[in-house]
Amino acid sequence: MFSKACEYGIKATIFIAQKSLHKTRVSLKEIAAEIGSPEAFTAKILQSLARNGLVESHKGPTGGFEMDRAKMDTLKLYDIVNAIDGDNIFVGCGLGLKHCDANKPCPVHDKFVGIRENLTHMLKSTTMYELASGLDIGLTQLKR
């Protein structure tokens, strides 16, 4: 469904948000350890998310990653997936035709669009705050 990069990106962002609930910055090392991802690869992903303003990064001692409380409400799962994997999963044809076009549909079009919309709606309506909270109260987990 999502690329490895995207899975790591989502998990890292949720973890950053959770720590930010307690005003705590978190380092790359902690993140990789917590979510069970390769450190250097995770660095690349976070770099990209930081450049695009999805998370905030700070260099030097006491540096690390964080996220405003306000950002947690506005930032949706959708934004992370879109930033890392692009929009193909949201608008692309299920059978890989160049463009999904209801007027010239592929054989699965009618069956596929509903699922694509479900997914898009779910991702667009899920906030980071929501996910970070569930993790914070121990309802969910990032590793296994």
Next chain:
Amino acid sequence: MFSKACEYGIKATIFIAQKSLHKTRVSLKEIAAEIGSPEAFTAKILQSLARNGLVESHKGPTGGFEMDRAKMDTLKLYDIVNAIDGDNIFVGCGLGLKHCDANKPCPVHDKFVGIRENLTHMLKSTTMYELASGLDIGLTQLKR
């Protein structure tokens, strides 16, 4: 969503089924031309589908691929996806945890399972006959 191999496999199978509606066998070459896929790569995929009994193959002159009318009713989109991409998309965790477990859910579990089930249900309830028919009457297309 699906791998390239799976996209090609689905399109090839639908085309084979459509031709079989008219008792016509189709060769690898025709299939690749019709669905716009690399011939040799498509051959690998069809080989695998044939070995697993999803389609029927015949060597020699007048050979090619075909599908019983009965098979078209029993064979679901699900079977093709499962044969090529495996079941990860149907049972796997959206964030890549080793096992999806409702008792130890990842942060997106509750939001994700519904979509996964929608997809699974759609694929399990869509027959090859249905897809082949839509193509046959010109309602849908395999290339663009």
Next chain:
DNA sequence: CTTAATTAGGATAAATTTGTCCGAAATAAG
């Protein structure tokens, strides 16, 4: 100012997926 800690970024490597090539095996037809 110096040091240590941290992210940024480029180069490279490994793994996986996608794609190609070529000869073998089967088989229909003359």
Next chain:
DNA sequence: CTTATTTCGGACAAATTTATCCTAATTAAG
């Protein structure tokens, strides 16, 4: 029996994704 046509199967190659390594830049603190 010979030939032409087609799928089968193995080896290989290219492209993409995933992962690693190393150095530079930034910055907090003594």
